[in-house]
Amino acid sequence: MRCLFYLFALVLAGCASQPQRAAQQAGPSALDDVAATLAQFETALEEWHRGQANSGGASLTKARLALDESVTRCVQSVSCDAMTALRAQSTANARIAHALLGERESDPLEPNDALTTTDRHAHAGSPAKDVPELARSAAMLNGKRLDEVIRLNGAVKAGIEEWLTWMRPNLLDAYENYQYLRHRMWPVYEQAGLPEALLFGIMAKESGGKVHAVSRAGAAGLLQFMPATARGYGLARNSGFDDRFDPTLITQANAAYLDDRFRELNNDLELALAAYNGGEGRMRRLAGGSKRGFWDAPVYNALPPETRDYVPMVLAAAWLFLHPDDYGLEFAKFDARPGDITLERAASINELSVCMGQFGNARGWFRTLRNLNPKYEADTRIDAGVRLDVPEAAARAYAARCRSGVLAQTAAELNAARPPVASGSSWVASAPAGSARTHVVRKGETLHAIARRFGCGVPAVAQANGLRPPRYAIRAGQRLNVPSCRA
DSSP: OTHHHHHHHHHHHHHHTSOSHHHHHHSSOHHHHHHHHHHHHHHHHHHHHHTOOTTTTHHHHHHHHHHHHHHHHHHHOTTSOHHHHHHHHHHHHHHHHHHHTTOOOSSOOOHHHHHHTTGGGOOTTOOSOOOOOHHHHGGGTTTSOHHHHSOOOHHHHHHHHHHHTTTHHHHHHHHHHHHHHHHHHHHHHHHHTOOHHHHHHHHHHHTTTOTTOBOTTSOBTTTTBOHHHHHHTTOOEETTEEGGGOHHHHHHHHHHHHHHHHHHTTTOHHHHHHHHHHOHHHHHHHHTTSOOOTTSHHHHTTSOHHHHHHHHHHHHHHHHHHOGGGGTOOOOOOOOOEEEEEOSSOBOHHHHHHHHTTTTOTTOSHHHHHHHOTTSOTTSOBOTTOEEEEEHHHHHHHHHHTSSSHHHHHHHHHHHOOOOOOOSTTBSSOOOTTSOEEEEOOTTOOHHHHHHHTTOOHHHHHHHTTOOTTTOOOOTTOEEEEOOOOO
């Protein structure tokens, strides 16, 4: 814990050897002030870890605010080493984030690490709103751990039972999907000072960890943003790709959205989650500017059943993420370290899933490949030389099975296979080779299945019929124009 302070002191000593003129202009050394408040912060954090702070998180919050103020004064001073001060502040913020999550690092962060940990995973030129500062979002926790904020009442306990019974497979799938996506999502929440368990709880309830999940209402992505809300938080369509399917961008939007709701709704987590599901306008009318909580009758009884169910289910999933052993829940342990491959030959995600098989993953790699490479349709052949994001274990599977050999050939043959076109009612009119055809949609058919049957990609058939992604909604009895996509 003291490593950060000693390192800062060494930097400060180096600054003391510089000429005195600038320091005299600034009066008392602003960097000395930062060092003093940093020492106070570390003392408060140590006391908080040991449970010695009688006032809960108040002393820690006071020490952090004092550090923030001293850093601000340093930045405003022409003679102060602002970069050193900002690094100290960033590292302190990282430490308090871990403390609020109930974690305690054995290996201290260096100041430079605190500045670069999230940057390594950030998208350059991200269109999403700036991720909120830790000081704002952490106010929701009020110096407590998340499991101290969650009220384990009857509704949340009922949610825990659902996750542990008929929804247990969904929870386990969501956990596996999250582990492979964690490097894309968690750094955003960590920077914002939000608990990882909350991120998992929202994702488990919203999508189960499926990047391309789309609701009947049109919400899409891992964290399910409606189109209008998505646009308000910087998620757009770029070159035909919906940013809601990008794990990092949608997490940035989610963190920014929650931060806005905390500000409006008295830093109340349950109300913020209710707004996420039921709309911020409704929650502002029901609880904005008052001390009403989610469970208060005037609020709870006015909410739709979906929202009354949503909030405790998210909290229940978050609770289980923190306390699996208490409920006999066993989350699988596996190597989820991120890696990449460069395709040596053209292949689709479907082909790669077949040839990789269960090498390194008993459940196969299809979902993980789709989640980490959301811009590609599963059956679209990707050119040789393209780099794909995959876990390191999947990279080993690719090297062992997909570069050449029988499995690689079998995967290519299966991807090219098409069932014969049935004669009869599905055809309205025959057409010569090379011209467009017409197909009548039968009950249960999907656009993907129809496109595959005729050797077309989904985008080609969708464009020919004015169908909009991501849902590509079709209905039984609808006539589709099917372009000629292959000889």
